[in-house]
Amino acid sequence: MALRWYSVVVDCRDPRALAAWWAQVLGWMTVFEADDEVVIVPQHFADEGYFTRVPPRERGQGLVFVPVPEGKTVKNRLHIDLAPEADDDQDAEVQRLLDAGARRVDVGQGPDVTWVVLADPEGNEFCVLSPRDL
Template identity: 60%
Template sequence: MALRWYSVVVDCRDVAAQAAWWARALGWAQVVDLPEEMVLVPPHALTDMDSMPREHRGPGLVFVRVAEGKEVKNRLHLDLAPWGEDDHEAEVARLLDLGARRVEVGQSALAETDRPATWTVLADPEGNEFCVLSSRDE
């Protein structure tokens, strides 16, 4: 048996707004646009999918409508790393300008240790936490 990571599903109240926000944040393309579900994929996934090996396609993000709002810290979150010439602070500033907000989930306690956080915790417009890491290009 073999499994492949196909997608990450994000519960949200406003499917269109969440999908649009994440599309801007990641530079991804929307490939499904339904009232209750929207799907984003990385731009390279829009090339000829038949010729692209499955292991290079990567997971998509699926946004589905739910009635309830987010109430507690996520048990699972995305870690995002700046790409190429982009630096951590510039990406954090860009995401804040898009409507993200800083959130505290315990990372500030690391500042008092010998292993301070090398990431910033943000939340999307509906409160889903994600991290912006230091560059991982090296």
């Protein structure tokens, strides 16, 4: 028997606002919203017949946002890596994220890395990698 990766859960103060931010950044959609949980998934989940055509183990994961009373205080132990498509501009994507409310953060990455470390509006770190196909 094997397990499948189902979702990533993000603790936050304002699940609706943070889920909306990530949905905008990723071009995803909200599929469930309640006081204690907001779920966003890739747009292709809404494609006709997606769930009958794509086996569960081959489906992508969603992001689930849940409320917690405390704010973020230390560096994430787990983070999301985002990658522009091979022909896209990493700097332009970083600027788009900054314009949307992200901020640059230093987690000790040094000046010679090929990725950019940012934080979402609640301080959760994530990286924007160099463009790639895979």
